[in-house]
């Protein structure tokens with residue numbers, strides 16, 4: 001590891017390091033990992049949408065979306081509005097729209113078309129609207145975003161006061177043993193190390209810095225989805241809920 005000379009994209013400190021091949025930058029303060037790749041829309045084509053349609057048929061899908069619905073329901077009143085960012089083929093919306101007024105945002109046109117067919121929710125293919133919501137959900141999305149602060153700036157604006165944002169993302173804290181000399185090997189051996197797809201890998205600390213920096217209050221942090229979704233035995237998936245202050 002060598003000093004990268006670049007500021008951290010999340011906490012802005014200058015204590016960032018890179019491996020010899022510069023494939024990623026890792027922050028020694030907040031722990032976030034940013035790969036050197038940028039978002040490529042062609043990675044999220046037809047095959048991507050079709051994979052999720054298959055996943056929707058699996059038994060895990062129901063438990064997962066019921067958990068997500070039960071979680072956000074703790075903070076929502078009747079007739080609350082939800083925007084599901086990165087709604088893919090509309091699986092969470094199918095569950096949530098029975099209880100709340102829901103919209104979805106999905107930039108992949110194939111997935112968005114499926115979401116239109118499979119739900120009664122309004123599906124947007126761009127995120128330019130100004131409608132305000134009581135709840136924004138963003139499941140398995142943040143790690144794919146090239147500029148998380150830019151996205152969160154917009155989401156913060158369209159969230160009502162005391163509205164909530166609920167996210168899931170891989171938890172890099174479980175892959176980083178800070179005392180290990182093979183830290184680079186540990187990161188690259190982790191199942192969520194997909195550097196062209198997962199541009200950011202967050203730790204709990206980096207998520208806290210990111211969301212609290214916007215004025216969010218974090219009200220829930222858990223690893224429930226690591227138990228629901230097979231193959232995440234070490235608490236690999238973090239769920240977080242934050243309230244707009």
Ligand SMILES: [Zn+2]
Pocket residue numbers: 008009010011012013027028029030031032206
């Ligand atoms: Zn940092």
